[in-house]
Amino acid sequence: MQDAARAYYQEKLKRFSDKERREFKRVPVPSLEAIKRVHLIGVCGTAMGSLAGLLAEAGFSISGSDEACYPPMSDMIKKLGITFKEGYKVEHLKGADLIVVGNTCRPDNVEAQYARENGLAVLSLPEALHLFFVEGRRSLVVAGTHGKTTTTGLLAHVFTEAKLEPTYLVGGIMKNYSHSFSVGSGPHFIVEGDEYDTAYFDKSPKFLHYAPTSAIVTSVEFDHIDIYDDMEDYRQAFRFLLEEIPDEGSVFVWGDSEETRQLGENAKADVIFYGLNSRNDIHALDVTLTPEGQEFALIVKGENLGRFFVTLHGSHNLLNTLAVCGMALEEGVSLSKLRQGLQTFEGMMRRQEIVGGAGGVTVIDDFAHHPTAVRETLKAIRDKFPDRRIVAFFEPRSNTSRRKIFEEEYGKSFDLADEVYLSIPPFRHNDKKEDFLDADKVTATISSRGPRASFYPNADTLLRAALPHLQEGDVVLIMSNGSFDGIHQKLLSDLSSQS
Numbered sequence: 001m002q003d004a005a006r007a008y009y010q011e012k013l014k015r016f017s018d019k020e021r022r023e024f025k026r027v028p029v030p031s032l033e034a035i036k037r038v039h040l041i042g043v044c045g046t047a048m049g050s051l052a053g054l055l056a057e058a059g060f061s062i063s064g065s066d067e068a069c070y071p072p073m074s075d076m077i078k079k080l081g082i083t084f085k086e087g088y089k090v091e092h093l094k095g096a097d098l099i100v101v102g103n104t105c106r107p108d109n110v111e112a113q114y115a116r117e118n119g120l121a122v123l124s125l126p127e128a129l130h131l132f133f134v135e136g137r138r139s140l141v142v143a144g145t146h147g148k149t150t151t152t153g154l155l156a157h158v159f160t161e162a163k164l165e166p167t168y169l170v171g172g173i174m175k176n177y178s179h180s181f182s183v184g185s186g187p188h189f190i191v192e193g194d195e196y197d198t199a200y201f202d203k204s205p206k207f208l209h210y211a212p213t214s215a216i217v218t219s220v221e222f223d224h225i226d227i228y229d230d231m232e233d234y235r236q237a238f239r240f241l242l243e244e245i246p247d248e249g250s251v252f253v254w255g256d257s258e259e260t261r262q263l264g265e266n267a268k269a270d271v272i273f274y275g276l277n278s279r280n281d282i283h284a285l286d287v288t289l290t291p292e293g294q295e296f297a298l299i300v301k302g303e304n305l306g307r308f309f310v311t312l313h314g315s316h317n318l319l320n321t322l323a324v325c326g327m328a329l330e331e332g333v334s335l336s337k338l339r340q341g342l343q344t345f346e347g348m349m350r351r352q353e354i355v356g357g358a359g360g361v362t363v364i365d366d367f368a369h370h371p372t373a374v375r376e377t378l379k380a381i382r383d384k385f386p387d388r389r390i391v392a393f394f395e396p397r398s399n400t401s402r403r404k405i406f407e408e409e410y411g412k413s414f415d416l417a418d419e420v421y422l423s424i425p426p427f428r429h430n431d432k433k434e435d436f437l438d439a440d441k442v443t444a445t446i447s448s449r450g451p452r453a454s455f456y457p458n459a460d461t462l463l464r465a466a467l468p469h470l471q472e473g474d475v476v477l478i479m480s481n482g483s484f485d486g487i488h489q490k491l492l493s494d495l496s497s498q499s
Contacts, residue, residue: 314380411445
């Protein structure tokens with residue numbers, strides 16, 4: 001990380017009233033040869049579970065603890081045979097040579113506190129990734145407000161299909177492999193570059209720790225209000241990322257957005273714009289939508305490279321695909337291998353994932369929680385099911401999605417749904433009433449624009465209200481970045497009992 005970025009985020013760290021527990025002297029990490037067992041605090045997080053898998057695959061003994069764990073990450077951790085303890089206790093650290101701290105871990109976590117006060121070696125997740133897997137590899141980082149997970153998964157799959165044996169970590173589980181990571185023998189490290197902060201003792205974004213050789217920036221739109229002061233603070237994180245990329249690298253930037261186009265001015269590396277219009281270096285022509293995906297002509301710097309097919313829906317996923325095409329070709333993937341990788345990708349779990357159906361109703365799960373993601377996901381589902389009724393279940397669970405700042409935008413994001421059911425989660429310790437989303441206003445705006453909308457205090461009451469209105473042929477799109485209190489399986493069970 002460059003000095004300017006390090007100083008910027010050190011200043012942010014100093015704002016916290018409990019900084020004496022955040023700023024502490026860390027002991028040196030043992031040599032790699034001396035590390036046998038690694039303990040992960042917060043192991044059930046998407047990225048932490050993937051790191052656990054990488055370390056286990058690399059031959060380390062792994063243990064972990066967390067408050068709770070739910071699918072699909074819980075399923076993956078069980079399959080890996082990783083020792084997992086529910087709840088946090090000091091004895092969980094016994095015998096560990098290294099402690100890795102997830103970014104949901106607070107400084108008063110009993111395990112983190114014990115490690116800090118007893119001189120145990122502690123790293124953040126990004127630091128651990130850099131230590132064990134980035135060094136000596138070409139680091140390809142996928143960053144941006146939206147689309148990171150699908151883009152990273154598709155990129156990793158294309159490289160795998162091309163026999164390049166990449167090491168990768170994706171913030172979601174790929175259907176092709178039922179996991180989100182791999183330790184490869186090839187020269188590439190592919191990683192989802194999250195802009196969220198690194199750890200309680202490091203307020204810099206995760207992606208600044210990955211020493212990018214090249215990067216993709218899919219979009220820049222204000223998010224993570226709980227850690228970024230304003231849009232300028234958020235934008236600055238991406239500026240720092242682009243400044244990290246060396247002259248000999250490349251950065252692939254979404255060129256249809258003036259926000260990201262201007263961001264490209266901060267890069268020393270070669271900037272390549274991709275998008276849906278012809279002013280971009282990489283764009284698509286003659287796009288054909290099918291129930292199975294999208295076919296398009298790939299244009300790179302004025303040259304038509306032929307027809308390609310990708311098994312994803314929505315214009316946002318076509319953009320993700322164009323970014324992958326650019327980076328894959330830049331890294332030496334042949335056109336035939338690229339074509340094969342795109343058409344064999346099965347997608348990501350929790351991204352437009354059909355989880356089941358009963359009584360003629362199709363149930364789809366998606367991670368969407370930002371207004372733009374909600375809108376684009378609905379567009380993609382409408383493309384896939386143009387003649388069916390779409391019923392949206394939405395839970396604004398994240399720290400950002402619960403905030404009043406997106407109240408108006410949520411009201412405009414559901415236009416392509418026929419019915420909308422919102423569940424508003426209860427207050428948390430860091431919620432303020434004046435900043436909390438007003439569900440009445442959101443549902444009123446949605447209803448004024450067409451779809452019938454209502455809200456409920458929890459998943460169970462929402463489900464009871466929605467069930468009598470569901471019809472044969474409906475598509476129920478469930479959107480949440482959490483478990484939504486198991487509403488998916490509850491709905492499938494109820495539908496089955498009625499049919």
